[in-house]
Every structure is written in structure tokens, then in C-alpha cells.
Amino acid sequence: MLGVGIKLPAIEVQFEHLNVEAKAYAGSRALPTLINSSVNIVESFLGYLHILPSRKRRLTILEDVSGIIRLSSLSSFKGFKFLVTKFVTDLVSSLIQVKIALQFSGTVTYNGHGMQESVPQRTAAYISQHDLHIGETTIRETLAFVARCQGVGSRYDMLAELSRRERAANIKLDPDLDVFMKAAATEGQKASVVTDYILKVLDLEVCADMVGDAMIRGVSGGQRKRVTTGEMLVGPAKALFMDEISTGLDSSKTYHIVKSLKQYVHNLNGTALISLLQPVPETYELFDDIILVSEGQIVYQGPHEHVLDFFESMGFKCPERKCVPDFLQEVTSKKDQMQYWTHRNERHKFITVKEFTKAFQSFHAGQRLRNELGTPFPKIESHLAALTTKKYGVSQYELLKASFARQYLLMKRNSFVYIFKLTQVCIVIL
Numbered sequence: 001m002l003g004v005g006i007k008l009p010a011i012e013v014q015f016e017h018l019n020v021e022a023k024a025y026a027g028s029r030a031l032p033t034l035i036n037s038s039v040n041i042v043e044s045f046l047g048y049l050h051i052l053p054s055r056k057r058r059l060t061i062l063e064d065v066s067g068i069i070r071l072s073s074l075s076s077f078k079g080f081k082f083l084v085t086k087f088v089t090d091l092v093s094s095l096i097q098v099k100i101a102l103q104f105s106g107t108v109t110y111n112g113h114g115m116q117e118s119v120p121q122r123t124a125a126y127i128s129q130h131d132l133h134i135g136e137t138t139i140r141e142t143l144a145f146v147a148r149c150q151g152v153g154s155r156y157d158m159l160a161e162l163s164r165r166e167r168a169a170n171i172k173l174d175p176d177l178d179v180f181m182k183a184a185a186t187e188g189q190k191a192s193v194v195t196d197y198i199l200k201v202l203d204l205e206v207c208a209d210m211v212g213d214a215m216i217r218g219v220s221g222g223q224r225k226r227v228t229t230g231e232m233l234v235g236p237a238k239a240l241f242m243d244e245i246s247t248g249l250d251s252s253k254t255y256h257i258v259k260s261l262k263q264y265v266h267n268l269n270g271t272a273l274i275s276l277l278q279p280v281p282e283t284y285e286l287f288d289d290i291i292l293v294s295e296g297q298i299v300y301q302g303p304h305e306h307v308l309d310f311f312e313s314m315g316f317k318c319p320e321r322k323c324v325p326d327f328l329q330e331v332t333s334k335k336d337q338m339q340y341w342t343h344r345n346e347r348h349k350f351i352t353v354k355e356f357t358k359a360f361q362s363f364h365a366g367q368r369l370r371n372e373l374g375t376p377f378p379k380i381e382s383h384l385a386a387l388t389t390k391k392y393g394v395s396q397y398e399l400l401k402a403s404f405a406r407q408y409l410l411m412k413r414n415s416f417v418y419i420f421k422l423t424q425v426c427i428v429i430l
Contacts, residue, residue, distance in 0.1 A: 015109075238271060246279070255282050281324065
């Protein structure tokens with residue numbers, strides 16, 4: 001495609017002065033029991049009347065963070081960028097199963113465009129750490145349904161332009177590649193070649209025709225996790241945000257998936273933000289950029305080969321036989337920080353997260369990040385197909401057809417239950 005001057009769409013995400021806060025009950029009141037829920041309702045009502053002060057605790061998830069998820073392009077960024085984020089797990093776990101209201105402030109832009117100028121829900125894809133599937137459908141059927149609903153995006157238009165330019169330049173395309181590209185750009189298919197490709201990439205071919213979830217015995221937990229990842233990869237979204245995709249996977253499978261995602265981003269100009277807590281060293285080496293978050297603040301963001309230099313400049317060194325991801329998780333901890341102190345002739349003083357954050361601003365990676373944030377993204381260079389402005393990927397009629405087709409499939413698969421219930425209703429009516 002580069003030979004005829006066609007540029008693939010890519011996305012760069014910038015966030016500045018981003019703050020995220022929440023209010024939640026602390027201690028045993030955080031459990032959603034019947035008694036706690038009733039007490040919370042009464043307390044909220046009395047608080048609304050200014051009779052009783054609220055006992056909710058304010059939790060800071062992100063505090064004035066700024067950064068860039070760089071677009072994947074052949075530029076001075078050393079190829080295609082991946083990022084791994086370390087979140088505050090104790091804070092996140094305290095919010096699970098608690099109904100809270102998040103408060104946001106700050107700006108987030110896609111290729112310099114604000115959130116209101118496009119449809120971020122279709123421009124980007126979020127892969128949750130929770131697997132929510134219908135157990136009666138096979139893996140192949142699940143991915144095919146998702147691909148049918150998301151549509152092909154700009155693939156068809158780009159293929160038409162590619163064919164026109166190749167004919168003008170008298171370039172003969174490889175027949176197999178031509179068939180693959182045309183199949184990938186065809187809309188409304190019940191079975192997609194992209195689905196088969198993702199099944200192969202995620203090593204799901206051996207169980208593609210199996211079913212199962214947490215209630216129905218079938219595929220394993222690791223396979224369900226890979227299905228959740230595949231649901232987002234089959235769509236046309238160019239920015240992927242992945243939350244703990246290694247849950248339920250062994251280290252070799254995690255390495256295989258991350259390596260496949262790296263190839264996917266390398267070939268298709270994608271952008272990926274992957275959250276991993278403790279990746280093995282082999283998986284860690286696949287990432288080019290690191291975003292290290294602690295206590296709601298960014299401690300470091302930049303190339304992974306410079307992260308150890310930053311902490312050495314602060315007086316902390318990773319031992320030779322220590323895994324770098326484990327070191328990064330412990331060096332900001334008050335309990336574990338002292339063991340990495342290298343200035344033996346000086347007494348160790350606990351370096352807080354705020355001190356790390358302030359020191360990063362003067363580090364060369366921090367200065368480069370600040371300069372990039374100070375230069376607005378040139379909107380004129382943004383690919384026309386990079387941002388999505390339509391709410392749906394296909395027409396509502398196609399969505400209706402896909403939904404009815406899947407429901408009809410489930411009814412056929414559970415025909416005994418439906419026939420039995422219909423017979424039961426007829427008997428009751430008579």
C-alpha cells in the first residue's frame with residue numbers, strides 16, 4: 001500500500017491534566033448487602049436534608065496526569081509503540097461491586113480532536129478483564145457476530161482506492177493477498193476471513209467450535225480471556241485499551257498474545273495501551289514504552305530502556321537477578337524501597353511518589369514528553385478514516401438481521417426447552 005502512496009489511518013491519544021475521583025463507603029459498609037444498602041439509602045436521604053453528614057470517602061484514582069499514547073507510524077519513535085501500565089490494585093479492588101459516581105476533569109484528544117468531534121466508542125476499543133459471553137454460542141460464532149455488528153470500517157473505501165491506484169501504476173497484486181483483502185472488506189458476512197485470522201493469531205483454532213462459560217463446562221478460563229481480546233480485534237477500531245488481559249493465562253500464552261498484538265499493530269498502524277501488573281521479563285521486553293502509575297500519579301512514561309536509568313539517578317538500582325517489573329512495583333512502596341538504595345554512605349530517606357513525579361519532569365524522558373505535549377497535534381495530518389463520526393458501524397437493518405440470526409441460532413440449539421415451554425403454556429391455556 002505504501003508503494004502506491006496510500007497511508008494507513010493511525011491514532012495518537014493525548015491526555016492533559018486528567019483527574020479522576022470517586023466517592024465510596026470504606027470498611028465493611030462497602031459490601032453491597034441488604035442491610036448496608038438500606039442504611040446507605042437512609043443516610044443519603046438524611047444527608048440530602050443536611051441532617052447527617054455523609055460517611056463516604058473520597059478516593060483519588062488519577063491526579064493531574066498528562067501523557068501521550070503515541071501513534072504507530074514510521075517516525076522517530078523507533079517503530080510501533082506499546083505501553084504497559086501499573087495501576088494501584090488495592091484502590092481498584094476497593095471499588096469493585098460498589099456503585100460509585102466518578103468525577104472527571106481534564107482533556108483527552110484523538111489526533112488533536114476533542115471527544116465531541118468523533119465517536120470514541122467506535123474509534124477505540126476497550127477490552128475488560130471480565131469475560132462476558134453467551135455460553136451456548138461457539139467461539140467462532142461469537143467472534144463472527146461481533147465482526148458483523150462492528151462492520152468493516154474504512155477497509156472497503158481503502159481497498160477501492162488501492163485498486164484504482166494499482167491499475168494506474170500497472171501493478172499486479174498477488175492473487176492470494178487480493179482475495180484476502182477483498183474478503184476482509186466485504187460487509188454483512190455471516191463468516192468473516194478476519195474471524196479466522198484472529199482465531200489463528202490467538203491460538204483458538206483448536207477450540208473454535210466449543211462452547212462454555214462460567215456456568216457451562218467447556219472452554220478454559222484462559223481461552224475465554226482470549227475470546228474477550230478477539231472480540232475487539234475483529235473490529236475496525238485503531239486504538240486498543242486492554243485491562244489485565246493476562247488474567248487466567250500462563251506466562252507463555254500471555255507472551256504469545258502480546259507478541260501477536262505487536263505484529264498486529266506493526267502491520268496495521270494500530271495503537272495499544274495494555275495494563276499488566278507483573279509481566280514476565282520476556283513479555284516486558286516486548287514493550288517499547290512504559291507508563292508507571294502509583295497513587296494516582298505518573299511516576300515514569302517513556303522508553304523501557306531508560307526506566308532503570310531514571311531510578312538509578314534517584315539512588316535506586318535493580319539487582320541483576322531481580323525482574324524489572326517486580327522492581328518497578330516495589331521501588332515506590334514504603335515497605336520495599338529501602339532494599340534498592342545504593343548510596344550506602346548516606347542514610348536512606350523514603351522518596352514519596354510526588355518526589356519521583358517531580359524528578360521525572362527534569363529527566364530527559366520527562367522533558368521530551370513535556371515538549372511533545374506543548375506542541376499541538378497537526379490536525380491536517382490526521383487521516384480522514386482515523387476518526388469515526390458515525391454512531392453505528394453498519395445500518396440498523398443489518399444490526400437487526402444479525403441479532404435475529406443469533407437469537408434464532410440459540411433457539412434452535414435449545415429447541416427442547418422452547419418446545420417444552422410452548423407445550424406447557426398451551427396446556428395451561430386449555
